[in-house]
Amino acid sequence: MPSSRRPSVGYHILALVTIAVWGTTFVSTKVLLTNGLTPPEIMFYRFIIAYALTWIFARKVWADTWVDELLLAVAGFTGGTLYFLAENTAIDYSITSNVALVVCVTPVLTALLTSLCYNERITGRLVLGSVVALLGVGFVVLNGTVLQIHPLGDALALVAALAWAVYSVVIRRFDRRYTTWFVTRKVFFYGIVTMIPFIASGMGGGLHPDKLAIPVVAGNVLFLSVVASMLCFYSWNLVLEKIGTIRASNYMYTQPLVSLACSVAVLGEPITYIALLGTVFILVGVYIAGRR
Numbered sequence: 001m002p003s004s005r006r007p008s009v010g011y012h013i014l015a016l017v018t019i020a021v022w023g024t025t026f027v028s029t030k031v032l033l034t035n036g037l038t039p040p041e042i043m044f045y046r047f048i049i050a051y052a053l054t055w056i057f058a059r060k061v062w063a064d065t066w067v068d069e070l071l072l073a074v075a076g077f078t079g080g081t082l083y084f085l086a087e088n089t090a091i092d093y094s095i096t097s098n099v100a101l102v103v104c105v106t107p108v109l110t111a112l113l114t115s116l117c118y119n120e121r122i123t124g125r126l127v128l129g130s131v132v133a134l135l136g137v138g139f140v141v142l143n144g145t146v147l148q149i150h151p152l153g154d155a156l157a158l159v160a161a162l163a164w165a166v167y168s169v170v171i172r173r174f175d176r177r178y179t180t181w182f183v184t185r186k187v188f189f190y191g192i193v194t195m196i197p198f199i200a201s202g203m204g205g206g207l208h209p210d211k212l213a214i215p216v217v218a219g220n221v222l223f224l225s226v227v228a229s230m231l232c233f234y235s236w237n238l239v240l241e242k243i244g245t246i247r248a249s250n251y252m253y254t255q256p257l258v259s260l261a262c263s264v265a266v267l268g269e270p271i272t273y274i275a276l277l278g279t280v281f282i283l284v285g286v287y288i289a290g291r292r
Contacts (some may be wrong), residue, residue, distance in 0.1 A: 011242040015251040018235045025228045028220040035217050039088035049225035051188035058181035077189020079167030080176025086160035093262045094153020097141045102157035104137045109165035110249040129289025133253035139274050140256045160200025168245050175241045250289045253282050
């Protein structure tokens with residue numbers, strides 16, 4: 001019995017590692033923004049490099065049916081273009097803490113959509129764990145400050161959360177019918193395709209390829225492309241397949257913990273008792289929701 005459980009434990013650890021890496025990407029993104037790159041441009045570089053590299057692992061060109069190909073396009077748009085544009089634009093119209101808090105409702109939306117699309121029952125344990133974890137997220141993100149409502153920015157953050165929930169639900173359809181590398185590569189491809197109209201229209205200031213010659217810019221673009229995009233999208237799609245959409249999505253509650261740790265280590269920000277209390281709530285909530 002113990003040996004049969006080890007693979008599952010390994011995928012849970014992989015989910016945590018993936019979320020941890022995504023939690024640190026704000027540092028690299030901040031560096032690129034301060035060097036003059038735009039949010040759409042950063043996403044475009046991330047996906048185009050990751051897409052090129054994934055050809056090494058998956059040579060299949062098209063899905064087996066046009067319906068699957070269409071759904072892969074939906075996944076690329078929602079998990080790529082829509083998610084990144086909505087989240088980055090939300091920060092312009094709201095405050096970072098609001099955006100971080102609203103985006104953390106993603107696991108709840110994912111559970112509701114999964115239940116609706118795949119007729120899965122939402123258990124009381126899942127509801128309790130989600131409530132406890134979301135309460136902890138509120139403690140960590142707000143950190144004792146008063147919540148301020150910014151309608152447009154907060155609505156865009158909710159769109160980002162819904163976009164990622166749709167992505168997670170759509171990806172589940174391809175379980176064991178295609179390789180994870182193939183699905184990941186197609187997501188990057190359609191993310192690029194659906195981003196091109198926004199870049200061509202000059203949204204966000206267009207492209208600045210000359211800045212890629214700056215070492216610090218090149219290094220951070222490579223990190224976001226190879227590690228945070230190619231490897232992490234692959235690992236996340238694998239986790240969705242192995243442990244289930246709902247259970248995997250609950251690990252997204254831990255992302256504010258990584259951001260908190262980076263703020264303390266990199267920016268020297270103090271850690272408060274409220275943030276520590278929130279950390280405990282998040283860990284307990286994820287444990288409750290993730291147990292069978």
